[in-house]
Amino acid sequence: MNQVQEIVGLVGGALGQDVIGTYLHGSSVLGGLRPASDVDLLVVSRRPMDEQERRTLLGGLLRISGPRNNLRPVELTVVVQAEVRPWRYPPTGDFLYGEWLRAEYQAGKVPQPEPMPDLALLIAMTLAGDHPLTGPRPAQVLDPVPEADLVRASVTGVPGLLDDLDSDTRNVLLTFARIWTTLATGQIKSKDAAADWALAHLPPEHRPALEHARQLYLNCSYSQERWSDALRAQVRPHVDRVLAEIDRLRARR
Incomplete structure (x- = not known):
């Protein structure tokens, strides 16, 4: 099983039927993965995760992300659809995993919901990339991001x-x-x-x-x-x- 399939399986195991769609974005769809590129995924969910689901997803990602596991770094963001559709700024993300936060995770931090201005950029890239791994095409799930909010998210x-x-x-x-x-x-x-x-x-x-x-x-x-x-x-x-x-x-x- 390749890394992306494992991630999709982890997400499905944590959220089950509440996963609306899982989407590649970033380098994978904008120009091709480079030697140091992350695997970037956006997950759209019907509901927030509970604490055990967060810990389960985090534990799985720590095992299948990053050079120490001889794998690409993973950046995975989970967003509840109702938080971004209809669109408003700043959006709230439900869960964020990135290798730059590994030390905090290993010290006991568990990703929690928080405002994520960067989600404006991630959603725009997801819509542009149009690469569903599960679920419908992103335009059926996500609203477009106004240019003014792309600017705000960029400079923040x-x-x-x-x-x-x-x-x-x-x-x-x-x-x-x-x-x-x-x-x-x-x-x-x-x-x-x-x-x-x-x-x-x-x-x-x-x-x-x-x-x-x-x-x-x-x-x-x-x-x-x-x-x-x-x-x-x-x-x-x-x-x-x-x-x-x-x-x-x-x-x-």
Whole structure:
């Protein structure tokens, strides 16, 4: 059984007949999985999970996600349909699993319902990707996300991304490129496609850091990531330029 099938089985085991649909989004459907890509799934449910269901799903995901299990990292979000249809912002998610939270899970944290502005982006990507694993097509289950809410969701994460700039440089640069691209075009592109767009709109002196992040994304796992001192020195000036472009686009709305 492959990893995606195992995840679908875990979700079905936890929620049973209350799963409306399970959908791939992100790199899997926007441009193809890369060496360090997560497997991104959105689950739409009829009801919130109870505590035992949360623990069951979390325990299963800890066993079948991430390099320590010789598998791709999994990012799985569960949303109750009534929380996002009819659409409102910010949406509330019922459950979130991501490898960046593994230490908290292993220390005893269990994912609980909480506001998740990022759900606006996930739902938009799910609708665009149109890749059901179970259930009907996503357009039959989810409302479209207004562009204004895509913008709000995109920029809400900027402070957190800046906090992670030194520890997760590749991902942060690519995410900033995607935010800029989304604000400029109204489309959510794959990370490498967003980087291509941003590189075409940057002056030459601000391209090398993003070019390197893009090449790492396309060709290397996180364990292979290397930044020279010269490239590292260009990261913050690049980010400042991209954030200035993002602020300029926000001010025009």
